[in-house]
Amino acid sequence: MPTSLPRVAGLLQELVLPVDCTGCGLAGPALCAECRLRLRPQVSRRTVAGLRVASALDYAGVVQPVVVAFKNEGRTGLAGPLAVALRAAVAAALDEVDGDGLLLVPMARTRRSAVERGYDPVRLLLRRARLPHADLLRLVRRPRDQVRLGREERIANLERVMAARPAAAGARVLLVDDVVTTGATLTEAARAVAAAGGRVVGAATLASTPRR
DSSP: OOOHHHHHHHHHHHHTOOBOTTTTBBBSSSSOOOHHHSOOOOOOOOOTTTTEEEEEEEESSTTHHHHHHHSOOGGGGGHHHHHHHHHHHHHHHHSSSOOOOEEEEEEOHHHHHHHSSSSSSHHHHHTTTOOOOOOOOSSSSSSOOOTTHHHHHHHHTTTEEEEOGGTTOOOOOEEEEEEESHHHHHHHHHHHHTTTOEEEEEEEEEEEOOOO
């Protein structure tokens, strides 16, 4: 598969062009020492539609521009510290359940988004964290962009958008995603797994938006 334009741009910026810190904007490395410290995981927990979710970081301050750059600007060089954080969230989620035979399952992805980026952010982090995963979820229709949607709109937008593959039957699943906002994506993923005969025991995310 040819390398995507965002990934090419990100690689050029990191390897060739002068860069500023992705977190604070100061001249220097792509991630300065102070911002790297702010990416150290501090796991928080919340409940989404009865599902316990462990998140490594608050999606605010330095974390937000770093995650956006990693997800949308091809800045894959940021995967290292973010993978450490995601691994901490997964470990915290596993502390609350019996991990034997548990499958880590990332969210469904569109082929188009993977081609445009040249990588899938969550799956890349799982690989960097050396966490095996199972691709049990698929999209049965493409939802609208969620960025400007409110809670109720997100829920309606994602209603029955996913289906789980037959291998989900009888499986115990820990869902994995990058950022939990309203929890609509995780809620829909859990529904799809349950509809296929599996059981979601929890979720882990890289970051969580501040709750209001």
